[in-house]
Amino acid sequence: MADGSRPCPHARTWSTLATPASAQDAERSDDTTAQALLAALDVSSFAAKGEAIEAIVRSDDPRARGWLQALLDGRLQRTDDGRFVVVLDNAGRQWPVEDALTGEALGEMSRRDLDRIGINNALRNQLRSAIAVVDLYAADVGLRRASAERLLGEVDGDLAGPLAEVIEAEPDARVKERLLQALAIYRLEQGEVEAIDDLRGSLHPRVRVALARAASGAVESRAAADDGPVLAEEARRALSGIEQKLKVNRAVETLYFGLSLGSVLVLAAIGLAITFGVMGVINMAHGELIMLGAYTTWAMQQWLPGQPGLALILAIPAGFLVAALAGIAIERGVIQFLKGRPLETLLATFGISLILQQLVRTVISPLNRTVVTPEWMSGSIAINDALSLTLNRMVVLGFALVMFAALILIMRRTRLGLEVRAVTQNRAMARSMGIRATRVDILTFALGSGVAGLAGVALSQLTNVGPNLGQNYIIDSFMVVVFGGVGNLWGTLVAGLSLGVINQVLEPWAGAVMAKIIVLVFIILFIQKRPRGLFPQKGRAAEG
């Protein structure tokens, strides 16, 4: 409505193109003309309405776009006393309206006093392309881009001529390319073989539809009659080129989704790789530590309303701390009493996981909580027409890799890492060398748990945050650790990423659930073949 008053950037308007003589030096339409333009819409014949729409487009009135949009949305209405208004909100009985001509708010009107100007599907299409045409002159590149998108496959004979000129004047390369394609689709439909050159390599679905039509021989060639097969042949060739490109795109997309899923698996499993792999402690409550991290993110966002980004950043240390403290409590409270009895540890920590789940259900809610994705993480990067990569997944993937690198550094380069490895390899010897094994145990467990908390912070951006969040990941995490080889962080990375990719590759032809089953069965069989995983520990450490 209000955005109808943009100046034309090219000093040329639609009206100059469509009807060069009449409106060239027209002043802004005064209200009487505008009223007449709208009144022309208020007829019962759809054909007459179509002409009225044309007239509005030609009028070069700055309010034209607003009217067309309102008409398209069914919000352009006539009052009983013959004025035209735009309905702002049509909930309830009393609707707020504004004057279509002056744009001033008229307060609320009863729906009974209003008459909607009805349109049919043909008019709807006409309106859409009319709006697109109006938008082509917008100063804003975004609007022009969107309008060019809409024109693909919608260009008709009336538009083709003026469009060519618009293309000449268009400064933005992407808009220009789009418009060229839109025009080329029209030319192709008219049987121009050369038009195919402009369409080659485009991944847009509309282009593919047009080419497929031409390839099937449905389009008459404009040249000599025996050129018909040539056109179809050309179109087919262009189409197969596009298909080839699409295949590559799909492969890249699968890989991306696979890596994204894999990064989630790595995140969930890496903490386990530390507690299970390095300490030999089976922590079935690991999933619930992830859940705690996710809930910390939620709590942070509750605490800092309106600043989801800041809350998310703060949640990273907070989630780590919360989960690490919970981990220390679990280690001190239960696990230390069950040293050397892995199966009992498994059962006890499973009990803890049940308690934590129920605690969240009772204290917070059994329902899922919403964690807001900050603006800089939402949306996606469009690589081309067929491929766009969602930003949140990319951030999580990056986060997983950074976290992994940090863990590797901690294990390889710090005093703690050295001590952890020493205690892992030979507890008694390490102790006699002066390493406080109990302290190392606590710190390792806290590290593993804290990492689970970090995983929760990241996962809160991808999945629902609810009491079952952890349960959904625990089996997968164990699978990743076992598949990669216990006690090997690199194994966990490789296993997580490859399982994610395998899953995504299987999904299209097997379905999501079946893909998961196949992966599980695959791991079960793999463990039979290589009981120590992809990268088994060698030497004495392996005998533990």
Place this chain on the structure above:
Amino acid sequence: MQSRSWLMRPFGERSTLIFLGVLLATMALVTLLHVAVPAGHPLHASAYTVNLFGKYLSYALLAVAVDLVWGYLGILSLGHGAFFALGGYAMGMYLMRQIGDRGVYGHPVLPDFMVFLNWDSLPWYWHGFDMAGFAFLMVLLVPGALALVFGFLAFRSRVTGVYLSIITQALTFALMLAFFRNEMGFGGNNGLTDFREILGFNLRSSDTRLGLFLATGVALALGYVLCRAIVTSKLGRVCVATRDAEARTRFLGYRVERFQLFVFVVSAMLAGLAGALYVPQVGIINPSEFSPLFSIEIVLWVALGGRATLYGAVIGAILVNYAKTVFTGVMPDAWLFALGGLFVLVTVFLPRGVAGLLALRLRRSGDSDASFSAKEAAA
């Protein structure tokens, strides 16, 4: 004792006789209270109570099966719910076929859910389940076959300890996902239900329920005796040796994986039998029986009752499930707290479970149970 056949040996043990005595007395008492005491009397055992006891006994049989592999073989299976559910599904398929054309859609052969999915014929694996004999055989054979294949692969590769636990859990998880799919032909999410009769007896009549309760009791008694016979046999001794020192047993020349495989398959079949007895009593079987949570709960029953005693498993199963019935009725929110707390308390403070406490008293009074001393040696 040595002169008797291995199958008769358990009857020479005091613990077995006490167990069988208590079991028979319970069965007789429930029957008496149900049949002889008129309804409305405070001591009357209603059909609901009988059903509940029947359910507990089938759980007890399942717990015995888990104790056989965990207590005597040292294999912590977190996937025994899968064998239980498979037995249950085999029974459910039989009960489904018994409905005949009395389903909602009135199709003479196809169960309702298949008509609903627009299937026009029975999948091949549903054939034969209209015959009781075949179906009851499948109750044992399907879980047995799965255990055979899975166990063969796992034990041959010497997958043991926590690794085995984790992949058994993955096994039941994968099966759960699979059975949730409608395309599998097992009723998907809803599973199999709306059963009418078993062997011609109406499942809703209280007489049939009493019969099922008694049958479950008998199955539990037989299963218990079979397990005792196995663990007191020479084979059982090898199993205990495997549990305590697998490598040494192997060095002594025993093909450890064969013993493990045999016991694992027997245990899976018992679990399947328990599932088959469970399903007609609760009237439904759905994929939630495959959930890893259920399988791990079974392990808790055994842990609470006391590992490597068999009767401890029975005590644990009944105690936990009775507590569950009470808790979920009175304050459902508290149940998971209680269950979780039990896991922690039992493993930390009661490593030998309730049976351990009992055995402690028995030993003080001078008696020493064979299996207990075996476990002592292990510790």
